């Protein structure tokens with residue numbers, strides 16, 4: 001297995017003392033409790049107050065500011081102390097924020113992940129076992145009876161939608177700036193944005209280049225969402241929508257014009273391996289020798305920092321239990337193999353964009 005160097009260091013040798021390993025094992029056993037307590041320390045504003053206080057705060061002060069009972073504050077502060085998000089001064093009994101608490105509170109990726117895990121994943125993960133056995137997103141039933149989460153996106157409860165889109169946009173938005181430079185380093189008259197969702201990338205393209213036309217391919221219900229989101233924004237008259245279910249192997253890519261660039265951002269991770277080959281083969285079918293296909297993905301083995309690989313392999317489990325039951329955050333070896341199976345070749349790989357994206361630039365064989 002190929003791994004970037006930070007990951008090789010972390011994943012090929014044992015590096016914990018027995019005591020640390022035992023603590024981590026207990027941390028896992030109490031994972032759901034650790035998660036909910038820490039989330040509520042943010043939600044009740046306690047971590048915020050601790051950060052802003054010069055000398056820390058007593059339990060009584062926290063109770064008075066939050067209007068929580070002394071019992072509730074004690075439950076949260078006892079647990080948070082042993083989790084490691086707060087510290088206590090034993091002379092004064094005043095609590096302050098620890099380094100971990102500071103990251104939990106201020107790291108945007110962590111905040112997005114907390115909301116995503118609570119609002120989208122938490123209940124559905126209870127059905128992970130059935131999902132793994134049946135290859136179906138068995139946890140999705142908490143929200144509705146769709147075969148995949150994508151059919152239901154526009155109908156999810158508002159808070160769930162907010163966290164889903166917040167999560168999706170956070171990861172892809174941070175890479176769009178660098179991605180634009182890569183994609184538009186060669187002439188692009190027409191760009192096909194496959195799985196273009198609410199049109200954020202398409203809007204960036206039409207603002208970056210005054211002539212390009214973008215066609216977004218997505219499920220019909222997302223095309224409607226996209227139209228609502230882009231309406232009236234400058235350049236949106238150069239964005240077209242094309243409703244399609246790409247899981248249907250007979251659904252062909254549009255052939256109305258020649259697409260110089262086909263863009264797939266955080267898209268192929270929504271599909272199982274055979275489905276990916278089916279989609280890429282249909283893309284290859286409309287490509288000429290001069291067309292480029294760009295796959296932007298967070299490949300877990302190509303992360304510069306270990307926590308990113310940790311996040312990505314855990315996010316894979318959302319795909320199993322909630323999204324579709326058969327997809328994941330891929331290892332680059334797998335993605336390259338699927339690209340070749342579809343009759344394409346990997347021309348260049350750009351790593352380290354935004355929150356850890358890579359762009360795989362492909363050509364037709």
Ligand SMILES: C[S@@+](CC[C@H](N)C(=O)[O-])C[C@H]1O[C@@H](n2cnc3c(N)ncnc32)[C@H](O)[C@@H]1O
Nearest residue numbers: 150172195196197218219222245246247265266
């Ligand atoms: C994770 S989102 C990625 C959105 C966007 N490209 C980005 O980078 O943020 C995946 C997109 O693929 C679309 N999608 C999922 N299954 C699809 C299918 N069977 N046919 C067409 N589009 C699909 C979803 O509706 C969604 O807009």
